[in-house]
Amino acid sequence: MCELLGMSANVPTDICFSFSGLVKRGGETGPHKDGWGIAFYEGRGYREFRDPKPSVDSEIAKLIQNYPIKSKAVISHIRQANVGEICLENTHPFSRELWGRYWSYAHNGQLEDSSTHFPASFYLPVGTTDSEQAFCWLLAQFRLNFTDQCAIGPLSQALHQWCEQLRAKGVFNMLLSNGEYLFAYCSTKLSRITREAPFGKAQLSDIEMNVDFKEETTPHDIVTVIATQPLTDNEAWESIQPGELVVFKEGVIVERFFSANAGAA
Numbered sequence: 001m002c003e004l005l006g007m008s009a010n011v012p013t014d015i016c017f018s019f020s021g022l023v024k025r026g027g028e029t030g031p032h033k034d035g036w037g038i039a040f041y042e043g044r045g046y047r048e049f050r051d052p053k054p055s056v057d058s059e060i061a062k063l064i065q066n067y068p069i070k071s072k073a074v075i076s077h078i079r080q081a082n083v084g085e086i087c088l089e090n091t092h093p094f095s096r097e098l099w100g101r102y103w104s105y106a107h108n109g110q111l112e113d114s115s116t117h118f119p120a121s122f123y124l125p126v127g128t129t130d131s132e133q134a135f136c137w138l139l140a141q142f143r144l145n146f147t148d149q150c151a152i153g154p155l156s157q158a159l160h161q162w163c164e165q166l167r168a169k170g171v172f173n174m175l176l177s178n179g180e181y182l183f184a185y186c187s188t189k190l191s192r193i194t195r196e197a198p199f200g201k202a203q204l205s206d207i208e209m210n211v212d213f214k215e216e217t218t219p220h221d222i223v224t225v226i227a228t229q230p231l232t233d234n235e236a237w238e239s240i241q242p243g244e245l246v247v248f249k250e251g252v253i254v255e256r257f258f259s260a261n262a263g264a265a
Contacts (some may be wrong), residue, residue, distance in 0.1 A: 205232060
């Protein structure tokens with residue numbers, strides 16, 4: 001399986017600390033050595049970095065750890081390949097344009113016969129992963145059922161129903177963003193933590209690195225981090241429940257939907 005990392009914040013924030021912990025899991029403290037990627041939003045602008053090399057050996061990953069790109073929405077992924085060869089086109093996150101915005105997406109899990117159950121229509125996969133197939137199907141559902149004037153509530157509710165369909169065909173842990181909202185859906189494993197005043201210290205689990213957030217923030221900052229597994233060992237992370245979709249805007253939960261079969265595998 002792969003691992004996911006996401007961030008939603010109310011002020012432009014760098015993710016260097018959390019990303020440094022995730023990088024170690026890409027071939028050193030974890031087996032996810034089949035590529036990595038990260039996407040940053042800056043207003044309506046979008047930066048994306050991907051590399052099919054293990055993140056622990058990637059010069060691009062080193063750049064990201066040392067270059068504090070400020071963003072209010074971030075999605076990152078380290079890959080342990082199960083469908084599709086190890087190559088750049090199969091490396092997450094994937095992105096497409098919809099309603100004049102960049103949408104980015106990363107998936108952890110495996111789906112049964114995805115091209116049959118979730119056929120591509122308007123959007124076509126570039127690579128050969130079940131993950132990208134599902135992304136193209138999801139965005140097509142948005143396009144077919146909503147417009148750029150849609151409210152976030154009905155759109156999120158529909159997304160939850162579509163994620164439930166995907167989950168029924170395998171494991172579907174997902175992060176999705178358009179730069180304004182960050183959607184996190186849990187099939188089996190996903191955790192979150194919201195950091196706000198009073199800020200404290202955090203220690204990464206995978207590397208000897210700590211930070212005192214009160215020295216890096218203002219009292220008004222709100223930063224939520226989502227990860228497959230908690231990245232720090234001295235903070236209280238909250239598990240997202242199987243079948244739950246959580247929608248964040250500027251670090252705050254704005255929508256939340258639960259499965260009728262909560263707790264099912």
